[in-house]
Amino acid sequence: MTEALLDLNNVTVRRGMKTVLSNLDLQVSSGQVILFNGTNGEGKSTIIETAAGLIPLESGSVLHHGKLLIDEAGRSNKPSRPFGLTLQADGCMGSQRIEEHLLTSMDFTGSRIEMDSILERYNLKHRKHDTIAQLSGGQRRKVAMIAGLLPGFISSDPLLIFLDEPDSGLDQASRTSLIEDVQYLRQKGHGILIASHNNEFEQCATHQFNAEGMTEIPRESTPEIVRDHAPHQPSKAMIALRNGIVYNNRTMATLAFNGIAGLLTLGILLALVEPTKLDSGTIQRSGLILSSAFAAGLVGDSMVQMLHEHRSLAWWKAHRQGIPSSYLHGAVLGFALTLLTQLAMDMPVSWEVTIIGSFLTISTMFIVRMLDLTSSRLARPRAAFTRILTPILILPFALLVQWITDSNLI
């Protein structure tokens, strides 16, 4: 017997106050396509997200390729092999270009293939360089769906592919292409889970799963689909860091949010305080120099806010290969703000303090980001008031200022 690609053992999952899955056992082997076609609220999306390791378990465990992914004790491991994932809410943010999202999906597998032929099949090739925000809802859905399929196109080893309502909003031609692609991926030996109400998927599914349980779909042998083997290219490393830099460069989000907060703080301080009247070596002077860098960090990581769009954060979290951040831009901003403060106050520049300002911004940003990520599982994460907890950062800031003053760095 072949090893199961996916193993859901005695899985119980609660969402809200409802137990959505109760002691569910499900195994998916190579070459199986399981279609979840139950009624609304039956838990189709919950099964997909549980299988992708996105939802904590009340009981049981989820294994990918025989290795533990998550379990009831809260253990969570990086998947032993990459997988394809299409979330119901797309999982891609508006500031990304189409090709960037698809390249990221490929980079998770460790290699890339030429994507033009796939985009052409879904009439998206001419949109390749557009940002996702410029697309219609249906086109965005196609991008999300292709991102879920791509790991399967690349890998010759059997992988898992999770598709939650992949056909939602797609035209007939795209649905036909999708069914053909799923058949092709099945023939390659991948294990595929599809949640959909569309009965057309019975053409490519091997099993269907609903409240009555799992039943095999009888089928005659289908002709083998032959595709040209596109040459593989190596993927690029540091996926999350690289994407964070790209999105930040495009949106200038760190400058717009953190930078403005820092500049406003500097402006207010300059309006209220006469710098020449502050004695050197006083705590007030040290505090003034670092205030704008600290205020910039307190805004948090703008990337986390952006990633809430279309549940992009969940898509990144599921792959467990890092989450894009703004640390590099934060470090540059902290350095620039501390330097600017010293110049604006007509003080001799202390490079040590300028570098400390840079670290202050990213360390503050890191803590606020952690608070934001901790509350990201809530139904309304943006209404969680995590900023109420940021005053704790004033204590280390005050101790740092005291240390700088005592050390005569200024």
Added chain:
Amino acid sequence: MSKRGAEGFLLLGFLGIGLTLGLALLKAPSVSINAFQSPDAQRIFYWHVPAAWAAFIAFGFLFVGSAMWFFKRSKLGWRMHVAGAEAGLATGLMTVWSGMVWGAAEWGVPWDWTDVRLNTFGLLTFLALFLVLGRQSQPDGVETRDTFSTFGLYGFVLVPVTYVATRLWQIRHPGPVVGGGDGGSLAGEMAVILVIGAISFTIFIIGHILMSMRITSLEQRLERIQKTMDKV
């Protein structure tokens, strides 16, 4: 315990707190003008310390409730978490506010951002505020309970840090008056009034927690009834 037990505790607690205030203002001995910048303001101590004591009880309750929900999925644990957060917010604000008034009179500043005791206790109060406001802004569910219980568990780390802060990094705030060694002991009338205050605030906090748990239980019952009616 009868359903009116919470009201009884609250009433008794309020009476005791009123008595403590009266004794603090009228009966407590005056302190030396050599030891304090503002001797009259020192009477705030009889409110401030018992309120902090009650706050630590509430935060302990919050921690136990958070752990019970997080590890055992106990409904009682969640009610304890909610009650602990609400009681911690109430008594935390009493402590912080009275401390700021006293600090303004004694130190010349209401707050010192470099004092570890002030800031860790302030954060505990902010944590309680975060938990109370956050819970009200989210639909009830396992995700909400898990997230806020996590904050409750991590937040409790601050309780021992707050207690030992004045021993390790004493800047402005004086050392503990209970278990604080030779320098922190009280005697005579001062100790009696302080004990009355501590007992009164303890009774008050028990009443507050019982009341809060009953309200949460009623909220949950109402939600169950509404969901049953939704299906009709």
